[in-house]
Amino acid sequence: MIFGMWDATYFHLGPIPVDHIIVTEWAIIAVIGLIAYFATRNMQVVPTGLQNAFEMIIVWTYDFFTQLMDKEHVAKKWAPVLTTFFLFILLSNYSGLIPGAARIEGFQPPTSNWNVTMTLALITFFSVHVAGFSENGMHYLGHFISPNPLMLPLNLLEEVTHPLSLTVRLFGNIFGEEMVIAYMLFMVPFFIPMALMGLSVLLGAIQAVVFTILSASYIAAATGEGH
Amino acid sequence: MTNTVIAGYILKGEGMAQKKKHWARSLSDAINLATTVAAAVAIGILGGRWLDGRFDTEPWLTVIGCLFGIATGMKAMWDKLDTKSDSGDLGRGTTDDD
Numbered sequence: 001m002i003f004g005m006w007d008a009t010y011f012h013l014g015p016i017p018v019d020h021i022i023v024t025e026w027a028i029i030a031v032i033g034l035i036a037y038f039a040t041r042n043m044q045v046v047p048t049g050l051q052n053a054f055e056m057i058i059v060w061t062y063d064f065f066t067q068l069m070d071k072e073h074v075a076k077k078w079a080p081v082l083t084t085f086f087l088f089i090l091l092s093n094y095s096g097l098i099p100g101a102a103r104i105e106g107f108q109p110p111t112s113n114w115n116v117t118m119t120l121a122l123i124t125f126f127s128v129h130v131a132g133f134s135e136n137g138m139h140y141l142g143h144f145i146s147p148n149p150l151m152l153p154l155n156l157l158e159e160v161t162h163p164l165s166l167t168v169r170l171f172g173n174i175f176g177e178e179m180v181i182a183y184m185l186f187m188v189p190f191f192i193p194m195a196l197m198g199l200s201v202l203l204g205a206i207q208a209v210v211f212t213i214l215s216a217s218y219i220a221a222a223t224g225e226g227h
Numbered sequence: 228m229t230n231t232v233i234a235g236y237i238l239k240g241e242g243m244a245q246k247k248k249h250w251a252r253s254l255s256d257a258i259n260l261a262t263t264v265a266a267a268v269a270i271g272i273l274g275g276r277w278l279d280g281r282f283d284t285e286p287w288l289t290v291i292g293c294l295f296g297i298a299t300g301m302k303a304m305w306d307k308l309d310t311k312s313d314s315g316d317l318g319r320g321t322t323d324d325d
Binding site: 064067068151153154155157158160161162164165168169210213214216217220 | 249252271296
């Protein structure tokens with residue numbers, strides 16, 4: 001949790017250094033994968049237990065994204081990606097709250113590192129354009145010169161602002177929250193950090209929701225009627 | 228309206244979805260506008276500073292980049308207002324009951 005104190009590179013995968021952030025991400029991916037495996041390993045027509053809970057969540061997310069994105073087929077196509085974003089960001093934000101996390105050397109929430117948030121934002125950026133082209137074909141290019149070709153530079157700059165704002169918002173919020181909690185732990189060791197950690201539970205969920213909703217709205221805009 | 232059945236549940240079709248203005252759409256519009264304007268100005272200034280450093284034209288390209296970013300932010304706001312006025316959303320707020 002107390003980040004910035006370690007620059008732990010554990011080992012190399014070829015030329016790629018594997019540090020504590022990547023290991024934490026792998027752990028989060030493993031947790032999501034294991035839960036999904038146990039929920040789907042013995043599927044029944046009449047669901048019970050974990051399968052039932054997951055089906056409720058999936059139906060709710062499809063319904064949510066259908067209402068948000070206007071087009072049902074687009075929502076169904078992209079809901080798995082967006083839901084994965086939500087789960088990954090939520091667990092990443094919460095990983096700093098695991099009891100004892102402060103004692104694990106090099107441990108820090110992946111979303112408090114801008115490389116991670118930029119990667120997520122770039123996935124959104126490319127997903128938006130893939131969705132735009134797959135829905136509208138080459139007509140999608142028309143929105144870059146809308147309402148007239150003179151607007152091309154402004155439209156291009158606007159497209160670049162989307163990943164930047166997604167990156168900075170998520171990174172800034174989680175990094176700032178971790179910084180405040182870390183300093184408070186040094187200054188007032190018990191009660192105030194506890195209150196801030198309670199607040200960070202809310203903040204972590206809000207930031208996961210905001211990132212997911214914004215990604216969905218960018219995809220909805222790229223696949224909308226105007227393109 | 229087409230309904231879809233998944234795992235025994237009936238999903239609402241496109242017709243139903245288009246009638247409702249989702250709260251999340253309003254939230255994303257609000258967050259998006261603020262950060263788009265800020266990010267556009269930031270990219271304009273940083274890009275201008277980088278170009279000034281390369282071509283030794285300080286401060287002109289920074290100023291032009293800043294103006295460029297402001298123009299992009301204003302265009303983003305204009306587009307959003309234009310969309311809102313087309314859909315009749317201006318001035319009456321949006322709720323799930325819309």
